[in-house]
Amino acid sequence: MYLEVKGLVKYYKKNIPIIKGLDFSVNKGEIISFIGESGSGKTTFLKCLSGLEKINEGSISLNGVRLNDNNTFVRAQERKISFVFQDYPLFPHFNLIENITLNLKNNYENKLNFILELTNLGKLLDRYPHELSGGEQQRACIARALVREPDLLLLDEPFSNLDSNIKLSVREEIHKIVKETNTTTILVTHDINDSLNIADRILIFKAGVLQQYDNPENMYCKPANCYCAEILGELNQIDIDKKSYFLRPEKIKVVSKSNDKVIVKKCFFQGKEYKIEGIFNGNIWHFFSPTPLNQNQSVYIKYNNDDLIYFNSMCRNFFE
Amino acid sequence: MEIKKILLTENKRWILGSAFVAILLILPILFLLTGLYALEKTSLSYLWETLLLDYTFNTFYLIIITAFFSLLFGIFPAWYISNYKFKGRFLFDLALYLPLAIPSYIMAFTYSDILSFTGPIQSFLRANFYQASLFFNRDYLQIEILGVILALALYPYIYTASRVSFTLLGSNYINVAKNLGLSSINTFYKIIIPLSRPAIFSGLFLVLMEVLNEYGAVKYFGINTYTTGIFRAWFSMNDVGAAIQLSVIMLIVVFTFFYIEKYISSKTRYYYKINTQIQKLSKLTFKNKIVVYLVCSIPFLFGFLIPFLFIVNNVLTTYHLVNIKDLTDLTFNSVIVSTISSALIIIFALFFLFIEKISKTRLNYYISQSISLGYAIPGAVIGLGLIIMFTSIKNIFSSFSLLGTFTLLIYAYIIRFLAVGKAPIKSSIEKQPDSYDDTAKNLGLSPFMLLKKIHLPINKFALITAFIVTFIDLMKELPITLILRPFNFDTLATQTYEFAIEEMIPLSSIYSLSIILIGSILLLILKNILNKQIDVS
Numbered sequence: 001m002y003l004e005v006k007g008l009v010k011y012y013k014k015n016i017p018i019i020k021g022l023d024f025s026v027n028k029g030e031i032i033s034f035i036g037e038s039g040s041g042k043t044t045f046l047k048c049l050s051g052l053e054k055i056n057e058g059s060i061s062l063n064g065v066r067l068n069d070n071n072t073f074v075r076a077q078e079r080k081i082s083f084v085f086q087d088y089p090l091f092p093h094f095n096l097i098e099n100i101t102l103n104l105k106n107n108y109e110n111k112l113n114f115i116l117e118l119t120n121l122g123k124l125l126d127r128y129p130h131e132l133s134g135g136e137q138q139r140a141c142i143a144r145a146l147v148r149e150p151d152l153l154l155l156d157e158p159f160s161n162l163d164s165n166i167k168l169s170v171r172e173e174i175h176k177i178v179k180e181t182n183t184t185t186i187l188v189t190h191d192i193n194d195s196l197n198i199a200d201r202i203l204i205f206k207a208g209v210l211q212q213y214d215n216p217e218n219m220y221c222k223p224a225n226c227y228c229a230e231i232l233g234e235l236n237q238i239d240i241d242k243k244s245y246f247l248r249p250e251k252i253k254v255v256s257k258s259n260d261k262v263i264v265k266k267c268f269f270q271g272k273e274y275k276i277e278g279i280f281n282g283n284i285w286h287f288f289s290p291t292p293l294n295q296n297q298s299v300y301i302k303y304n305n306d307d308l309i310y311f312n313s314m315c316r317n318f319f320e
Numbered sequence: 321m322e323i324k325k326i327l328l329t330e331n332k333r334w335i336l337g338s339a340f341v342a343i344l345l346i347l348p349i350l351f352l353l354t355g356l357y358a359l360e361k362t363s364l365s366y367l368w369e370t371l372l373l374d375y376t377f378n379t380f381y382l383i384i385i386t387a388f389f390s391l392l393f394g395i396f397p398a399w400y401i402s403n404y405k406f407k408g409r410f411l412f413d414l415a416l417y418l419p420l421a422i423p424s425y426i427m428a429f430t431y432s433d434i435l436s437f438t439g440p441i442q443s444f445l446r447a448n449f450y451q452a453s454l455f456f457n458r459d460y461l462q463i464e465i466l467g468v469i470l471a472l473a474l475y476p477y478i479y480t481a482s483r484v485s486f487t488l489l490g491s492n493y494i495n496v497a498k499n500l501g502l503s504s505i506n507t508f509y510k511i512i513i514p515l516s517r518p519a520i521f522s523g524l525f526l527v528l529m530e531v532l533n534e535y536g537a538v539k540y541f542g543i544n545t546y547t548t549g550i551f552r553a554w555f556s557m558n559d560v561g562a563a564i565q566l567s568v569i570m571l572i573v574v575f576t577f578f579y580i581e582k583y584i585s586s587k588t589r590y591y592y593k594i595n596t597q598i599q600k601l602s603k604l605t606f607k608n609k610i611v612v613y614l615v616c617s618i619p620f621l622f623g624f625l626i627p628f629l630f631i632v633n634n635v636l637t638t639y640h641l642v643n644i645k646d647l648t649d650l651t652f653n654s655v656i657v658s659t660i661s662s663a664l665i666i667i668f669a670l671f672f673l674f675i676e677k678i679s680k681t682r683l684n685y686y687i688s689q690s691i692s693l694g695y696a697i698p699g700a701v702i703g704l705g706l707i708i709m710f711t712s713i714k715n716i717f718s719s720f721s722l723l724g725t726f727t728l729l730i731y732a733y734i735i736r737f738l739a740v741g742k743a744p745i746k747s748s749i750e751k752q753p754d755s756y757d758d759t760a761k762n763l764g765l766s767p768f769m770l771l772k773k774i775h776l777p778i779n780k781f782a783l784i785t786a787f788i789v790t791f792i793d794l795m796k797e798l799p800i801t802l803i804l805r806p807f808n809f810d811t812l813a814t815q816t817y818e819f820a821i822e823e824m825i826p827l828s829s830i831y832s833l834s835i836i837l838i839g840s841i842l843l844l845i846l847k848n849i850l851n852k853q854i855d856v857s
Contacts, residue, residue, distance in 0.1 A: 052495050076498040083499040087492065093514045102510075103500050144500070 385467025394478025421839030425536025748782030
């Protein structure tokens with residue numbers, strides 16, 4: 001394994017641990033998306049990986065080298081880990097090229113042109129951060145991180161400060177760059193679409209505990225618990241034999257005739273299709289329709305029983 | 321176009337009112353400049369041939385020494401206190417402000433006494449290490465020593481500015497720098513210092529202005545600077561022309577510094593996000609702890625504790641000679657004149673800033689800028705300007721004279737210290753969005769009601785801060801008071817100076833101590849308010 005985290009515990013006050021025994025591993029070149037709510041310890045975890053924080057228990061190894069355990073601590077300055085921070089991307093008193101090459105050793109210079117070309121920043125090198133757009137600043141941070149050929153790239157909410165129109169293009173560019181450079185990456189985000197689109201695997205983190213770690217499709221379709229299911233998208237509840245099952249809106253089809261009838265309450269235009277809110281067996285359901293539907297109109301729906309997701313009835317209580 | 325715009329605006333009465341008050345505040349300097357015009361050309365060449373070179377060299381040499389040591393005493397403790405965890409950090413943070421309570425002339429009198437032949441150090445050495453005492457028996461009234469003493473009294477300006485800047489920068493840039501492999505020293509010099517340059521320069525500018533304005537300490541050390549030159553030309557040589565010429569030269573120096581500061585600030589003002597997270601303080605190794613304690617202790621020890629204890633000791637040995645009635649009267653004089661002036665300064669500052677905010681005209685921007693120049697103008701120059709102005713007025717209206725009155729003294733204080741009161745209120749008002757004013761207007765509030773109902777309560781802490789800062793400065797003020805005070809009127813500051821200049825330093829101690837105690841109490845209150853403002857938790 002390329003990155004190996006074993007039994008990682010981190011706390012600032014011993015009785016309030018932020019991370020409680022985290023175990024996971026990453027292969028070389030993989031993009032891992034780390035999902036969790038605000039304040040769940042995502043950024044603290046990245047700081048532990050980068051050496052900005054010491055862990056309290058467990059170990060972190062990268063490329064066969066032990067970075068941190070009870071007896072070892074490699075300083076942040078000595079780890080080959082590049083961290084793209086959320087809020088403070090570039091130093092305001094340096095221009096773009098000075099920012100990218102800050103503290104860069106000579107032997108990295110060949111790599112510089114390649115990265116600048118890849119990030120399309122060649123014409124902006126003399127500009128200061130306040131003269132760059134949000135997307136350009138973000139690309140500059142990525143360039144600064146990648147030019148160091150890091151063993152591991154950490155991206156902390158890299159799209160949170162971007163407008164929605166440039167966010168998509170920056171996301172695609174970052175994905176392209178890290179894949180082309182085969183850089184192992186951990187992306188922390190709270191936006192599920194970011195994770196589903198560019199991650200090879202997703203790690204869901206709640207209350208300091210790893211909830212699920214799998215590829216995006218399995219995460220979406222076979223969530224480990226109701227928290228993972230809900231964090232990745234909407235769910236419709238259906239009670240069968242006194243048991244509650246759940247179904248993704250995408251798995252429901254509007255048909256001309258079936259045994260399952262829904263009374264339409266609202267219809268929202270969403271571009272390529274319509275999102276419908278309706279009542280099914282006393283529960284509020286959401287699903288999609290290719291055509292608009294009228295309020296109080298009855299429509300028939302169809303779903304596959306294999307798509308039903310079941311959780312223990314205590315699951316919700318546990319996470320609330 | 322601008323005049324037409326003003327006349328059409330609904331706030332024209334406010335704007336014209338502020339323009340009128342601003343003219344009153346700038347007028348003395350204009351009179352000083354017109355006084356230069358009436359002088360004979362020969363007297364400048366006489367000044368140049370005799371004293372000017374000496375005055376210029378001493379003034380700049382003193383500025384360089386004071387600036388260097390102020391930066392040293394101010395920046396490093398501010399860095400350690402902002403970023404590292406150690407025992408006594410909170411106390412040091414309070415204590416390092418305290419030298420602001422000691423006027424620089426009192427610091428100079430005290431150290432000259434401590435270092436003198438009859439002082440405690442030389443007396444101790446003579447009694448115990450006679451040979452060593454011979455080495456230490458020197459003339460300590462040297463410009464280099466004075467530079468260090470002034471730095472000890474003035475470094476808190478740089479400490480305060482750096483401390484706020486380092487706190488607002490937070491740990492985020494440090495984390496990025498660490499991640500890029502920069503060592504702590506490189507992070508400090510390559511990242512933190514350049515980003516804090518505008519703040520450090522603004523603190524340094526205040527230090528330079530204070531050195532230029534310094535009279536008591538410089539006079540006591542027998543060093544010829546522009547300020548002592550003005551006093552000597554005027555009072556000793558009765559040469560008003562030379563005093564005016566020196567004042568104008570000094571004004572040119574001041575404006576040069578002023579524009580250098582503006583230029584550097586505008587060139588190096590960076591756009592960065594202010595830290596909004598609780599900053600995690602780093603732990604120190606044992607070796608670094610020793611360095612930190614030394615760096616934080618030296619300015620406090622030499623800038624406050626030693627002179628304070630020495631003054632207390634002097635008070636204890638001379639208390640039987642103290643005239644309690646005199647002390648009470650002088651304290652009352654100082655407090656009352658400082659209170660009235662501070663209150664007026666706050667009212668004027670709020671008035672100008674409020675009009676600048678609601679009018680948004682270029683005229684009000686320039687008014688606001690020009691009235692701030694007063695702080696950069698040394699007290700002696702303001703005093704001279706006012707005397708020339710009111711002498712001219714008296715020549716025209718013989719029955720009207722303000723010379724030697726409280727009104728004139730307070731007028732001069734307002735000119736000199738308006739910028740001091742303005743700064744905290746300005747930074748507070750600038751933080752408030754224009755939507756407050758727009759909403760109030762939309763709700764039907766008149767400009768006066770907007771000021772009363774919205775800006776006064778919102779800026780309450782800034783007004784208190786401004787009052788305290790101005791009050792402390794006024795309590796310590798010497799040159800203006802010496803020049804313009806009414807006959808037979810003394811303050812704690814003038815009494816301290818007069819005893820010291822007559823070589824009766826122990827007798828001056830009780831008055832010094834009163835200034836220091838009042839200042840220290842107010843500074844501790846101020847520090848509490850400031851800490852709340854920079855605390856992001």
